[in-house]
Amino acid sequence: MKQVPVPYLFMRGGTSRGPYFLASDLPADRDHLAQVLISVVGAGNARNIDGIGGGTAVTTKVAILSKSTRPDADVDYFFAQVGVEEAMVDFSPTCGNILVGVGPAAIEMGLVPVAGPVTQVKIHAVNTGALVEAEVQTPDGAVDYDGDLRIDGVPGTAAPVALNFLEVVGSRTGALFPTGNAIDVIDGIEVSLTDVAMPMMIARAADFGVTGHESLEELDAMPDLFTRMEAIRLEAGKRMGLGDVTRSVVPKIGLIAAPRNGGNFAARYFMPWQTHPTLAVTGSQCLAACALAPGTVAEGLAVKPEGPAATVVIEHPIGVMEVRVKFSDGPEGFAFHSAGVTRTARMIARGEVMVPASVWSGQQGG
Numbered sequence: 001m002k003q004v005p006v007p008y009l010f011m012r013g014g015t016s017r018g019p020y021f022l023a024s025d026l027p028a029d030r031d032h033l034a035q036v037l038i039s040v041v042g043a044g045n046a047r048n049i050d051g052i053g054g055g056t057a058v059t060t061k062v063a064i065l066s067k068s069t070r071p072d073a074d075v076d077y078f079f080a081q082v083g084v085e086e087a088m089v090d091f092s093p094t095c096g097n098i099l100v101g102v103g104p105a106a107i108e109m110g111l112v113p114v115a116g117p118v119t120q121v122k123i124h125a126v127n128t129g130a131l132v133e134a135e136v137q138t139p140d141g142a143v144d145y146d147g148d149l150r151i152d153g154v155p156g157t158a159a160p161v162a163l164n165f166l167e168v169v170g171s172r173t174g175a176l177f178p179t180g181n182a183i184d185v186i187d188g189i190e191v192s193l194t195d196v197a198m199p200m201m202i203a204r205a206a207d208f209g210v211t212g213h214e215s216l217e218e219l220d221a222m223p224d225l226f227t228r229m230e231a232i233r234l235e236a237g238k239r240m241g242l243g244d245v246t247r248s249v250v251p252k253i254g255l256i257a258a259p260r261n262g263g264n265f266a267a268r269y270f271m272p273w274q275t276h277p278t279l280a281v282t283g284s285q286c287l288a289a290c291a292l293a294p295g296t297v298a299e300g301l302a303v304k305p306e307g308p309a310a311t312v313v314i315e316h317p318i319g320v321m322e323v324r325v326k327f328s329d330g331p332e333g334f335a336f337h338s339a340g341v342t343r344t345a346r347m348i349a350r351g352e353v354m355v356p357a358s359v360w361s362g363q364q365g366g
Contacts, residue, residue, distance in 0.1 A: 004362040005352035006040070009108060013101030014343040015153040015278045016058040019353060020105040023066035023078065028364055034089040037062050037082050039359045044087035052353060053084065057271045060084050061098045065106055073124035073131060075106045081249055093198065093250045094127040094171075096281025100161050101345040103134030104143045108347060114138045128171040130197065135162040145346045152319020153278035158344035165339045168197040168285055172250065176336060178240040182295035186232045186239075192296040193240050196289040196336055198252055198282035201236040204297050205255040205268065212257025212266050216317050219268060219275040226273065229253050233272055249273075252280070254287050258301045263313040263320050265291050265302035279316040285339040288312040288323045293334045308337075 006026065008019040019040060027033050038044065041060045042051020053060040062080040069076060079098060081090040103121035106112045112121050119138040124131060137144045137159040147159030169176050173195045183190050192202045205212030208225060219225065233253055237245030245251065253270035260266060269276040269283045276283075291302035291312065305312060312323045324340040355362075 002357035003354040004357055004360055006036075006355055008351070008353050009105050009347055010052070010349040011101040011105055011345060011347050012154070013063075013099060013345045014097030014151065014281055016061050016095060016097035017054070017348065018059065018061040018063065018098060019052060020063040020065060020101060020109075022109060023064050023076075024364075026064060027360060030091065032360065034080075034091075036355055036360050037080055037089050038087045039355050040353050041082040043083045043089075044085065046085050048084065053082065055084060056277075057081070057084060057274050058097070058277060061095055063098050063102060063105065065102065065109060065111060067111060068122075068124045070124045070131075073122045074112050075102060075121060076124050076126050077102045078126040088247065090247070090249050091127065092248050093252075094125045094130070094282060096163070096197065096284075096341070097343070099123065099125065099132060099281065100134075100163065100343040103136040103161060104145070104345050104347065107136060107138065107143050108350075114141050128197075130168060130171055131166045133164040133166070137161075143347075147344070149342065149344050151344055152316070152321070154344065158346055160342050161345050162342045163281070163340060165197060165285060168339055169289075169336055170195050171197050172199050173241055176289065176293070182293060183297060184236075184239060186235045189232055190297055191232065191236060192290050192298070193236055193251070194286050194290045194296070195240070197285040197339065198280065199240055199242065199250050200254050200283060200286045200290075201233050201251045202254040202256060202287065202290050202297055203232075204301065205257045208255060210255065210268075212255050212268055213260060214268065214317075216275045216277050226270075229270065230272065252283055254283060254290075256287065256291070256298055256301055259303060259315055261315050261320070263315040264305060265298060266315040268317065275317070278318060279314060279321045281341055281343065284314055284321050284323050284341065287314060288325055288339065289327075289336045292325065292327050292329070292336065294329065
């Protein structure tokens with residue numbers, strides 16, 4: 001079997017990991033690109049045994065980078081969510097955890113020069129059009145991955161990567177609440193259809209017969225829960241203007257509950273057909289906005305911080321995530337202005353991943 005080598009970095013970003021590529025090293029045609037990524041990950045097998053995927057939705061993610069086409073950005077970041085057991089690729093969402101690794105990867109790839117002890121990388125998230133500023137630690141002229149920051153879901157400590165998200169409201173739909181309602185009722189369940197950084201269907205955990213404090217393993221062992229949530233999610237996608245979302249991971253699902261460990265609220269995040277082991281960065285922003293806005297399903301459950309700037313602490317299955325937010329809630333109504341998180345990243349490997357020549361000849365045209 002002839003194979004084509006494709007250069008890549010293998011990186012952890014936040015609590016996800018996957019290959020990071022230069023766009024110029026991959027086919028430009030979207031359908032052909034999907035087949036290459038399916039091969040790289042080994043999608044279509046629960047263990048991804050014939051690729052470098054990790055057998056879970058948080059380890060079958062791909063970042064594709066290039067010099068930005070926008071004058072206000074340095075790097076274009078194109079995200080792909082590759083399937084685990086299904087040989088498919090969804091190009092519609094973005095991923096905030098993988099985004100954490102984009103700044104370091106862009107510097108490692110030579111797309112952005114080091115600019116002192118801390119290098120700012122302005123990132124255009126192509127899938128959603130969002131603009132994000134990343135602050136990467138670069139003492140001594142190179143990315144430094146060593147540091148004292150610990151994040152729940154990752155062992156040990158590493159250097160901080162601060163992300164400041166701009167233009168997050170209405171990432172796909174153009175509105176905080178795409179239906180114009182803080183609460184919609186679908187099949188007897190109250191949901192808040194919210195679009196901040198990531199379109200989501202958010203509901204009270206109790207309305208689905210769970211506490212919102214279950215472990216990943218407990219939730220993934222509840223097939224009836226997923227069947228119920230998916231039926232409502234499909235209708236939510238239509239109401240949000242996203243069309244038929246049967247094969248799309250957007251909108252994601254969030255179930256919220258009152259906090260138990262000193263946070264502002266607890267959340268369980270679904271991707272949407274598996275439980276996230278922690279919490280997505282983009283999803284955390286959407287959940288925070290829903291918790292802060294009046295009249296949503298979070299009313300009476302979330303402990304609201306004082307504005308206009310605050311840190312929202314969200315309890316997830318194995319810890320917490322902190323989201324820095326700026327918002328206003330006055331006579332002119334509620335407005336969500338910006339969000340930020342500080343996470344960590346690490347380059348795990350660099351080299352070439354092999355793609356069968358029968359999948360791709362290695363030429364940009366095919």
